Amino acid sequence: MKKLLPLSFLFLLTLLFTACDSDSDREAEEVAPAAVATMRSVIAYAYNEPQSAEFSEYSGMSVISHASLDTERLVASFIIPSHIGRDAIAFSINKPQVAAGYVGTYALKSLPDPATGAVDVRYSYRKDGNTYSVYLSSSSTMEGHFTITAYDAKHKLISGNYEMKMRRAFDPKASEVSLENTRRCDITIQGTFTNVKITQ
Helix, strand or coil: CCCHHHHHHHHHHHHHHHHHHHHHHHHHHHCCCCCEEEEEEEEEECCCCCCEEEEEEEEHHHCEEEEEECCCEEEEEEECCCCCCCEEEEEEEEHHHCCCCCCEEEEECCCCCHHHCCEEEEEEEEEECCEEEEEECCCCCCEEEEEEEEEECCCCEEEEEEEEEEEEEECCCCCCCCCCCCCEEEEEEEEEEEEEEEEC
16 A cells, blocks of 8 residues: 555656646647738839839738727738838728628729729828828729638638739829829739738
8 A cells, every 4th residue: 555655646746747738738729820911012104104113022020910800890901111111001891791701802992883892992102201192992993802711710810812903093102193294103012911810
């Protein structure tokens, strides 16, 4: 009996440490994966001489991504910090139009009939300081999509991609805009996002 007690004690200790290890593993599994996003911006001046194009590509910590859901809408935004670049874009979908499980391809709203699309878009280009050129889908002609390819229900994470194109848009760098004199350009914003957490 004297020999059995220490063995039983050791056995209990082994079980205890095994349980602790299992708890640690479980806690490690609970940690949500980090968000990763990319963005590519192209401004092409193809309608006036001289013709030119500007390309910007961002990835990693260069893209600040955020998603939120309230009683009215799902909003996903992707912002380039001012010390890195000039672009920011946000997509907003009315809650009744959000697919069950979020996964789906959503068409952008656009003139001449914004009601036919599902996604309100706000694209802004920082000209300098706190001065921005802002383009809204409710008052612009846009092509493209906002697509959610995966939803992690456990961690409330969305992944997917997006594309927004505007043809013959006013030059976002113009100091003043007039129908007659402002240079026109094609603007394309494309990006991907992985594991962006939806806050509520």
